[in-house]
Amino acid sequence: MSNGVVVLLSGGMDSSTLLATAVTFHDTVHALSVDYNQRHKRELESAKKVAYHYGVSHEILDITNINNLIGGSSLTSADISVPHGHYADKTMKQTVVPGRNLILLSLATGMAISRGINMVAYAAHAGDHAIYPDCRPDFVMAMMEVLQNCDYNPIGLWTPFLYLDKAQILQSGLRLKVPYELTWTCYEGREKACGKCGACVERLEAFKLNNMEDPLEYE
């Protein structure tokens, strides 16, 4: 039996649903959020609320200083405007943070090892395969092999959404009563979600496909 899991929690829909799924399987769940100079802190605030909702321990790790090293994405740089439209658009490549999931998983793994936890989870899903290499099965399989071999005891990598799209994840999350009003998806950091950026468009589409209203307020 597992002795727990470290869940990478961004504060968005997918990772919040992952956390909800994790607490149904695991007695010990730690949520880890990473502050890597996202354009806005809204996402981290959401992560905090979602973790609190589920009563799990939550840590926010500040690695903003590595931004100089791996900068260049519109998700971390205020100089580059957020592209509108659909994830599959070429402009969405601008939202790729170099090596992001590799770095986040590494940190989650270090945390897991040091606390005697044998599993790490992140919300890689099929909707991201086209645009983000570090959400694809090839990357996940290789990472699984790494985590099996990086310490004395193997660490598992749990990606239950790997072959699901956003609408399917949402369907499952709605059944689990995930508090989606607490989550944050928008790439803009304004008071209400913009409803226009790639992330908002995908989110709204997923709710529509589930014949549900998004509880989040939009501009």
Added chain:
Amino acid sequence: MSNGVVVLLSGGMDSSTLLATAVTFHDTVHALSVDYNQRHKRELESAKKVAYHYGVSHEILDITNINNLIGGSSLTSADISVPHGHYADKTMKQTVVPGRNLILLSLATGMAISRGINMVAYAAHAGDHAIYPDCRPDFVMAMMEVLQNCDYNPIGLWTPFLYLDKAQILQSGLRLKVPYELTWTCYEGREKACGKCGACVERLEAFKLNNMEDPLEYE
């Protein structure tokens, strides 16, 4: 032809020899050192001197704040004393930083991707296989697969010392005239090397096997 390499440089013998080897193969070499709350900064000072000696760009990335997350090793915690004796001793396990090489390689990979460099190198070697899982061929092979799949273009992982021991690395480094007097191996952070800790013992042994005097001053 390669467009360069990011070399993880600790400031010790092995990574300094790796840097010397890298500059014989690659026109563009970036050295990356990571400050993860090593017990002392001596090592980073050595890294700076070695990088300067080879005229390569050098960056020191401060991730000391992740120490709370992945603390517990005698190499980062002043509460745990440095074990003396040989690497193969069980006490050397205390020097393992959880997930260290995974984290360091992730950061080096993020840096490589963001700068259009297609290779990352670190000085994993056979002498460390017994004690450090993240220096073993299984880990390296899995990491190679990850780096092939973490971004749009594959990143190579170069570990030329993987099947060499410390004496063999030193032999090669002596031919390349590596300035070993600038390097730092000792786990203690005093003015002169202690000559007694596991790292010093291994270093002195390697020089002895090469019938050479270590140019470093010992207590």
